[in-house]
Amino acid sequence: MPIKSLENIRSGIRLLNVRKAIIEQNEKTQATVYVPHASRNFFLKRINDYAGHDSKSGKPKHQQLINCIGDIRQSVLKSFWPLNERALIPGDEALWVEVWLRCEEKQDPPDSNLTASFKVLAGEQEIEVAEGELHFPERAVTLIKANRRQLEFLITASDDIAEFRLAKEVASFYIELTNRDQVAQVHGLLDRTTFDENSAVCVCILDHGVNNGHLLVISAGNVRDQNDWKNYPAANITNEIHDPGQSWNALTVGAYTEKVQIVDPFLRSYVPIAGHGELSPHSTTSVTWPVNKWPVKPEIVFEGGNVAKGPNDSIFLSEDLALVSTCHKPHKAQFAPFNATSAASAQAAWMAAQIQSMYPEAWPETIRALMVHTAEWTDALKRQFLPSAASCTKSDYARLLRICGYGVPGLERALHCARNSLTLIKQSTLQPYWKNDKGTIATKDMHVHDLPWPVEALSDLGETKVKMRVTLSYFIEPGPGEIGWNNRYRYPSHLLRFEVNGAGEDKPDFVARVNEKARDEDGHPGTSGPSDKWFLGPNARNVGSIHSDIWEGTAADLAASNLIAVFPAGGWWKDRQHLCKENSKCRYSLVVSIETPTEDVDIYTPVAVKVGIPVEIPV
Numbered sequence: 001m002p003i004k005s006l007e008n009i010r011s012g013i014r015l016l017n018v019r020k021a022i023i024e025q026n027e028k029t030q031a032t033v034y035v036p037h038a039s040r041n042f043f044l045k046r047i048n049d050y051a052g053h054d055s056k057s058g059k060p061k062h063q064q065l066i067n068c069i070g071d072i073r074q075s076v077l078k079s080f081w082p083l084n085e086r087a088l089i090p091g092d093e094a095l096w097v098e099v100w101l102r103c104e105e106k107q108d109p110p111d112s113n114l115t116a117s118f119k120v121l122a123g124e125q126e127i128e129v130a131e132g133e134l135h136f137p138e139r140a141v142t143l144i145k146a147n148r149r150q151l152e153f154l155i156t157a158s159d160d161i162a163e164f165r166l167a168k169e170v171a172s173f174y175i176e177l178t179n180r181d182q183v184a185q186v187h188g189l190l191d192r193t194t195f196d197e198n199s200a201v202c203v204c205i206l207d208h209g210v211n212n213g214h215l216l217v218i219s220a221g222n223v224r225d226q227n228d229w230k231n232y233p234a235a236n237i238t239n240e241i242h243d244p245g246q247s248w249n250a251l252t253v254g255a256y257t258e259k260v261q262i263v264d265p266f267l268r269s270y271v272p273i274a275g276h277g278e279l280s281p282h283s284t285t286s287v288t289w290p291v292n293k294w295p296v297k298p299e300i301v302f303e304g305g306n307v308a309k310g311p312n313d314s315i316f317l318s319e320d321l322a323l324v325s326t327c328h329k330p331h332k333a334q335f336a337p338f339n340a341t342s343a344a345s346a347q348a349a350w351m352a353a354q355i356q357s358m359y360p361e362a363w364p365e366t367i368r369a370l371m372v373h374t375a376e377w378t379d380a381l382k383r384q385f386l387p388s389a390a391s392c393t394k395s396d397y398a399r400l401l402r403i404c405g406y407g408v409p410g411l412e413r414a415l416h417c418a419r420n421s422l423t424l425i426k427q428s429t430l431q432p433y434w435k436n437d438k439g440t441i442a443t444k445d446m447h448v449h450d451l452p453w454p455v456e457a458l459s460d461l462g463e464t465k466v467k468m469r470v471t472l473s474y475f476i477e478p479g480p481g482e483i484g485w486n487n488r489y490r491y492p493s494h495l496l497r498f499e500v501n502g503a504g505e506d507k508p509d510f511v512a513r514v515n516e517k518a519r520d521e522d523g524h525p526g527t528s529g530p531s532d533k534w535f536l537g538p539n540a541r542n543v544g545s546i547h548s549d550i551w552e553g554t555a556a557d558l559a560a561s562n563l564i565a566v567f568p569a570g571g572w573w574k575d576r577q578h579l580c581k582e583n584s585k586c587r588y589s590l591v592v593s594i595e596t597p598t599e600d601v602d603i604y605t606p607v608a609v610k611v612g613i614p615v616e617i618p619v
Contacts, residue, residue: 255304277380295544305339432568461555
């Protein structure tokens with residue numbers, strides 16, 4: 001097979017390198033090919049077509065190539081699955097699978113002919129297709145029962161498939177099993193689980209105090225009244241976060257939901273109250289809190305389940321719309337339904353443990369920062385609570401924050417960088433205040449970090465829009481007495497802020513600007529930097545003890561904005577001089593990431609080389 005034929009410039013398929021290698025005492029040719037996500041099917045079809053030509057003897061002309069096509073086909077099949085589900089891809093036994101089909105952009109409602117033609121194709125392969133389908137913007141979802149061989153055929157025969165997901169069993173499936181069958185399910189789970197016996201990380205369920213050195217994950221509290229569920233989501237806006245969810249240093253977890261499937265035959269006339277990806281009916285918010293006084297709560301959301309609504313506004317807590325947890329009476333049952341913000345908090349604690357296990361040296365401030373930093377609003381949440389994208393203001397985004405925090409965190413984004421994205425983490429300690437020669441307590445340390453941006457790669461992108469996200473996380477020492485609320489800086493011991501230099505603003509001018517403004521009570525250095533390009537802006541983000549914001553602008557401007565300052569604002573360490581806390585120090589974690597819209601640009605490798613991180617070279 002001519003190696004060059006693996007390449008197709010118009011489809012973005014590039015031949016990266018060709019090498020000779022000795023494998024099992026035989027010399028073999030290895031080719032590394034870059035295939036864009038959208039061109040996976042094209043690439044696989046090209047190999048299949050080429051390998052399919054028979055020789056004069058009637059046998060495949062390239063038998064060795066055909067032998068490797070199975071590996072290529074499996075690799076391509078994996079690319080259609082979420083990373084956390086690839087170990088569960090069906091084998092010879094057919095399993096129920098969600099098929100997510102692409103719809104034309106701006107096609108509303110989605111084309112019913114799309115799913116109809118796919119069902120015909122599946123039927124020709126004797127693939128069982130479930131009744132019904134779901135429609136989302138640019139996606140239609142249907143259920144099929146297929147094995148690996150059938151799935152491999154579908155991705156070569158249909159260009160409409162966007163992804164596969166394992167069909168999710170509703171909680172009632174497990175809960176309604178006999179205890180004997182539940183025990184069998186538990187043993188099956190244990191057989192598939194790998195335990196790290198050397199890990200020092202664990203999740204503790206607390207109902208009392210805890211010593212220093214932990215990151216507390218707290219549930220936001222729940223909406224429980226059925227009349228409130230009938231008034232969803234307006235009632236969620238007026239139901240406030242429960243005590244102690246307002247804690248500045250804790251990570252408070254709200255809930256969203258993707259639970260929309262009701263299979264209970266007795267609930268056929270019922271529908272889920274919340275749509276797929278929307279706010280869970282259980283979740284409380286902080287919309288009614290004073291904006292400049294209280295922190296953003298919840299900071300993040302995880303799956304919390306849904307509620308069913310039936311005829312005459314009847315409400316039912318269906319197990320189909322809940323999660324599954326363990327039962328506290330194992331002699332009766334192994335599983336029990338689990339929902340609301342308690343279930344969401346359990347998932348958040350698991351994610352925090354995963355980060356701590358991967359990065360043992362990470363501080364609690366860093367783990368909290370990464371969970372907030374990687375959080376994203378679902379499209380459904382944005383449609384639910386934001387006006388049209390063209391008319392969104394900073395105030396609109398600030399209100400969305402008070403409803404669902406920064407969104408749903410992503411574990412993969414927290415643990416790894418993609419080639420077209422880059423995340424930098426800095427753990428440091430500074431002294432916010434000191435007593436000067438005049439005996440006055442003033443601000444002291446300001447840290448200015450040089451960002452090792454890949455200037456050449458960004459400059460080449462020119463006017464292309466890119467995103468930079470900055471998250472600053474630290475813990476305060478609270479002063480919770482009533483006197484603390486007479487002044488916005490009396491409750492926290494100290495406050496920190498961040499600021500980025502504007503394009504063309506050199507380091508001396510930037511330091512002078514921030515140093516001057518940091519002396520103000522507001523601790524905000526004005527608008528000389530690129531403040532107009534932040535999603536939230538300082539007014540919305542500068543509350544509480546974790547601050548996160550997204551900057552969006554041209555790649556050329558970002559290349560010139562390569563400095564970030566961390567500096568103190570007010571706090572009772574400064575104001576209450578009689579307590580002699582002016583020499584106290586504080587820790588902080590700073591997380592900065594940039595992301596380009598195209599996978600073709602490698603911004604990770606230049607920075608990794610610059611800061612001395614080993615880079616794996618594909619061969």
